[in-house]
Amino acid sequence: MNQNDTITAISTGLSEAGISIVRISGRQAFEIADKVVKLAAGTLIAKAESHRIYYGHVFDQGTLVDEVLVSVFRAPKSYTAENTVEINCHGGVVVTRRVLQTVIWAGARPAEPGEFTKRAFLNGRIDLTKAEAVMDVIRAQSEYALQNSISQLQGAIYGKMQDLRQKILYQAAFIESVLDDPEHYRMEDAGQPLGEVVGSLISEMEELISSFQNGRLLKEGIKTVILGRPNAGKSSLLNVLTGEEKAIVTEVAGTTRDVVEQSVMIHGIMLQIMDTAGIRDTDDQVEKIGVNRAKELAAQADLILYVVDASEPLNESDDEILSILGTQNVIVVLNKNDMEPVISQTVLEDELRKRKMDAYPVVSISAKHRNGIDLLENKIKELFFEGNLSFNNQVFLTSERQKQAVMQAKESLLHVREGIRIQLSEEFLTADLMNAYEQLGLVIGEALDEDLADEIFKQFCMGK
Numbered sequence: 001m002n003q004n005d006t007i008t009a010i011s012t013g014l015s016e017a018g019i020s021i022v023r024i025s026g027r028q029a030f031e032i033a034d035k036v037v038k039l040a041a042g043t044l045i046a047k048a049e050s051h052r053i054y055y056g057h058v059f060d061q062g063t064l065v066d067e068v069l070v071s072v073f074r075a076p077k078s079y080t081a082e083n084t085v086e087i088n089c090h091g092g093v094v095v096t097r098r099v100l101q102t103v104i105w106a107g108a109r110p111a112e113p114g115e116f117t118k119r120a121f122l123n124g125r126i127d128l129t130k131a132e133a134v135m136d137v138i139r140a141q142s143e144y145a146l147q148n149s150i151s152q153l154q155g156a157i158y159g160k161m162q163d164l165r166q167k168i169l170y171q172a173a174f175i176e177s178v179l180d181d182p183e184h185y186r187m188e189d190a191g192q193p194l195g196e197v198v199g200s201l202i203s204e205m206e207e208l209i210s211s212f213q214n215g216r217l218l219k220e221g222i223k224t225v226i227l228g229r230p231n232a233g234k235s236s237l238l239n240v241l242t243g244e245e246k247a248i249v250t251e252v253a254g255t256t257r258d259v260v261e262q263s264v265m266i267h268g269i270m271l272q273i274m275d276t277a278g279i280r281d282t283d284d285q286v287e288k289i290g291v292n293r294a295k296e297l298a299a300q301a302d303l304i305l306y307v308v309d310a311s312e313p314l315n316e317s318d319d320e321i322l323s324i325l326g327t328q329n330v331i332v333v334l335n336k337n338d339m340e341p342v343i344s345q346t347v348l349e350d351e352l353r354k355r356k357m358d359a360y361p362v363v364s365i366s367a368k369h370r371n372g373i374d375l376l377e378n379k380i381k382e383l384f385f386e387g388n389l390s391f392n393n394q395v396f397l398t399s400e401r402q403k404q405a406v407m408q409a410k411e412s413l414l415h416v417r418e419g420i421r422i423q424l425s426e427e428f429l430t431a432d433l434m435n436a437y438e439q440l441g442l443v444i445g446e447a448l449d450e451d452l453a454d455e456i457f458k459q460f461c462m463g464k
């Protein structure tokens, strides 16, 4: 792909709408736009003032295509930092494609997905974390995911990386000065303060690495699996949480077989909820597959809602369910509290204590009468993000790529710490410090190789 080409794409969604935008970016953007648009003012786009909108018409070899508004952005003050023109045409599918085609005939090349943002990155207008944030803003499915992406776009991760790198560089420079001036400094004295700084950098990195889990949950939603024995009210719970009659509810035990999945917002957090087949020992082939699927999903869940039927005693199916609960977050949902209880909340809590599972909170509800649902929702919020969802200053890593690089950087600092302990010679310490520095540079896209850049931007949408 040639960076000198002038590129074009439809930047809005291709469906019937008020307007669509065809974006053109590159050295020839103004000349190409002048070939297809006649401004009513009679001026050329190439001569037009930047950051203004002009009224005009698109012509395809003399034939009128559409009446448009054209925004002009002169380099470097544009999204891509190149000359950019945005043609706002009528938002029909045919007319928008026609405008795009006309621009291509006039000499622009169709852009690859994410190519505008890639150019913004290659031209140094944004770093890689901000480029990634652009896509996250577009894809944000909840208020909090959006807030987090916006703060990343404003430079939260970038700032954090630069701060860490600054501190590392300072230590490397300090070692250099010790080496340069052995009469006044001695490495034996410098080892301890260096070790302390490195230790605190390591903890900052560990915090970042563990923030990735929350970053991922914000972005993708909390994978929530409803488990319980047949007839406990799992499907009823799904329906209550989503506010839809999505899953079939009957008094027949073994109603749900396939997994029913639905996303729902709870207090601004997105949950991907999966209702599963009731767990029991069964000879029914179909049901058996459903039960196995439920167990597999439970193993990968971020949150398990274990539904217990309060109107009947616990049985061996409950034993089995309890035996598969592991390190996931679990909330025990005591359902049917509108009925004469066979198991009260206290009895259930005693049972859990006996099995050393009393760390799991118990919430009593009635899915049928919608009692206690707010308690359950609050409990879910509490379990994640420490119930605290304000992102004022916390930085979340949001991509596996960022996490891997920070982990590598931490690894290098562990080497430094060990090096100080065994009194390695200074060059080794400096080399490991600089490794950490470079790894953090990868997060913001420094020295990014072309294949990896292509790989990252390919995942973007068309026209961005």
Ligand SMILES: Nc1nc2c(ncn2[C@@H]2O[C@H](COP(=O)(O)OP(=O)(O)OP(=O)(O)O)[C@@H](O)[C@H]2O)c(=O)[nH]1
Residues within 6 Å of the ligand: 228, 229, 230, 231, 232, 233, 234, 235, 236, 237, 248, 249, 250, 251, 252, 253, 254, 255, 256, 257, 276, 277, 278, 279, 335, 336, 337, 338, 339, 365, 366, 367, 368, 369
């Ligand atoms: N009284 C009462 N009945 C409920 C409550 N929740 C569910 N039920 C009833 O319990 C029966 C089973 O409900 P479902 O939601 O289908 O249960 P399930 O756990 O999905 O069952 P399977 O899909 O068969 O595993 C239905 O008759 C529901 O109306 C509740 O809170 N109170």
Ligand SMILES: [Mg+2]
Residues within 6 Å of the ligand: 234, 235, 236, 247, 248, 249, 255, 256, 275, 276, 278
């Ligand atoms: Mg069901």
